[in-house]
Amino acid sequence: MSADRPEPVRRLPRAQRREQILVAATEAFARSGYAAxxxxxxxxxxxxxxxxxYRHFDSKTDLYQAVLDRMCARLDAHVDEPVGGFSDASVDGLLAAAIESPAGFRLLFQHxxxxxxFKERIEKFRADITAAAFLQIAAVVPDKALARWAAQLAPVVAxxxxxxxxxxxxPEPSRAAARVRQAVMGxxxxxxxxxVDCSLPAPARTEDHP
Amino acid sequence: MSADRPEPVRRLPRAQRREQILVAATEAFARSGYAAxxxxxxxxxxxxxxxxxYRHFDSKTDLYQAVLDRMCARLDAHVDEPVGGFSDASVDGLLAAAIESPAGFRLLFQHxxxxxxFKERIEKFRADITAAAFLQIAAVVPDKALARWAAQLAPVVAxxxxxxxxxxxxPEPSRAAARVRQAVMGxxxxxxxxxVDCSLPAPARTEDHP
DNA sequence: CCAGTTGTGTACTTGAAAGTCAACATAAGG
DNA sequence: CCTTATGTTGACTTTCAAGTACACAACTGG
Incomplete structure (x- = not known):
């Protein structure tokens, strides 16, 4: 029979294969991080x-770096602010990057x-945003330590x-950016x-609205 | 001479040594997580x-579980809400636990x-809080998906x-809990x-106050 | 003061994951 | 059609961290 060949064994051009590996690696690393x-x-x-x-990358570390670089490049492409401010455009850019590669986004910021x-690669990014946020917040918050707290928290919340x-x-993609900004503002x-001495809304009863 | 003994080699009672190991392990694990x-x-x-x-724990996994259990027990002790609500007391409890063991707090929620x-151990905790938050938020947010978003985000922000x-x-420990609550409310x-179509505060100039 | 119990250290074994090698398969070019 | 370059593979070696065995040291009770 002519069906002797078990699998046609699909072959891809080098660049394409490399890209496929990067995508797969992003997914895999995003699940449990580098070591695991x-x-x-x-x-x-x-x-x-x-x-x-190993035909495409020298080592596990090299592959991981490539994955990180690829994602960082995407971030830079979306949120390229010359002076590094934490503004509306930043949120839009982050959101766009997250939509483009959710796994990559999680990998970068959760792992x-x-x-x-490897943190220093992303730390640069985060530090820039935090510094910019600090300048903005320090303008309205006199207490230094408090301002630092808020400046560190704001990007994380975003x-x-x-x-x-x-x-x-x-949900509602068109308004997502606005809501993220709103949360940061909060x-x-x-x-x-x-x-301040606010309270959270009263613990809702299961039968609260009839 | 009587100073021949190089080091007296301080020995501790079993329980105390075990505790010391747990503390050290919490610190170490908090830096890079389990695998790393x-x-x-x-x-x-x-x-x-x-x-x-190995004299105190059967394996690396066992040690890690012990560290996690110890921290979970602390959390439970501080934030023991019978009906599992996400209220003022929850924030106070979380904050108390974080003060008691910053490394443990980071270990649990960041790694x-x-x-x-291992996530299921903490997932129970988080899921309870998220569910409670959802009930509270769903009362004021009609859109289901939006409410789920906020319910998932609120505990994370806390x-x-x-x-x-x-x-x-x-900074200012006495008001920290109130500020955390305020942030969640935001x-x-x-x-x-x-x-909503709010904007973040204008990017502050570097030379804003001389 | 001596013996038994228990905590501690040095040196070893083992297993799993990273990294390597030589052969096969497939598409393009002479 | 045959050669060649490159994608692909199963089987192998190496390396490092988890786990183990035995010898030693210190506190406790007689």
Whole structure:
């Protein structure tokens, strides 16, 4: 029979294969981070064997760096602010990057940022945003330590808001950016308020509205 | 001479040594998570050798579980709400736990929550809070998906606010809880607002106050 | 003061994951 | 059609961290 060949074994041009591996690696790393992800996990995610990875990347570290660089480049492309401000455009850019590659977004901000070996790559990014946020917040918050707190929290909230938005199924995409900004504003508001003693809404009863 | 003995080699009663190891392990794990932390890192952090760890714990996994359990127990002790609501008391409890053990707090919510192997232990905790938050938010936010977004984000913001507060040097401890609540309220407000198009404060110039 | 119990350290074994090698398969060019 | 360059693979070696065995040291009770 002519069906002797078990699998046609699809072959791809080099650049395309490399891209496929990067995508697969992003997915795999995004699940558990660098250390907990084996090269076999990545290989099976990309539907190739482990050796292929070495044909395109020198080592596991090299591959991870490539994944990170690729995602950082995307971020830079979307949110390229010359003076590095934390403004409306920043949120729009972050959101666009997150839509383009949710796994990459999670990888960067949930895993890579906590891995001492690699954090400095993203730390630069975060530090810039935090510094910019501090300047803006310090203008309205006299207390230095308080301003630092808010400045550190604001970018985190923006990022977590975007991740939560992804998890919630990306509801009303057109207004997402505005809501993220609103959430950040709320956080800044908490720092501005000088004499606050607010309470959260009363714990809702299950039968609260008949 | 009587000073022949190089080091007196201080020995501790079992319970005390175990506690010391747990503290050290919490610190070490909090730096890089489970997979990226070697037993040698923990041992040197505790100023003992790796073998001692096995005298107190069966395996690396067992040790990690013990660390997590210890921290979860602390959380439960501080924020024991029978019906599991996300209220003022919850924030107070979280804050108290974070003060008691910053490293443990970070470990739980920055690392363990992202480790598939162990996340379920904390996931129960987080899911309860998120569910409670959803009930409260759903009462004021008609859109289901939007409410889910806010419900998922609110606890995260509370936690991140506390972590940022730790990083900022724990400014004004007496008002910290109120500010955290305020930040959470701000986030909920972002979900409530039906027609939002707010902007962040204008990017501050570097030479804004001479 | 001596013996038993328990905590501690040095040196070793083991297993899993990273990294390597030589052969096969497939498409393009002479 | 045959050669060649490159994508692909199964099987192998190496390396490092988890886990183990045995010898030593210190406190406790007789």
């Amino acid at each position: 992800t084996g090269l076999d996990d990545i290989a099976s995610e990309a539907c190739v064997t482990r050796v292929i990875l 890579a940022l906590r891995e001492p070996e 990022i977590e808001a975007i991740i939560a938005w992804l998890d919630a199924g990306q 956080v800044i508001g908490a720092a501005v308020a000088s004499e | 932390t070697g037993l040698d890192d923990i041992a040197s952090e505790a100023c003992v050798t790796r073998v001692i760890l 363990a929550l992202r480790e598939p192997e 936690i991140e606010a506390i972590i940022a507060w730790l990083d900022a040097g724990q 986030v909920i407000g972002a979900a409530v607002a039906s027609e």
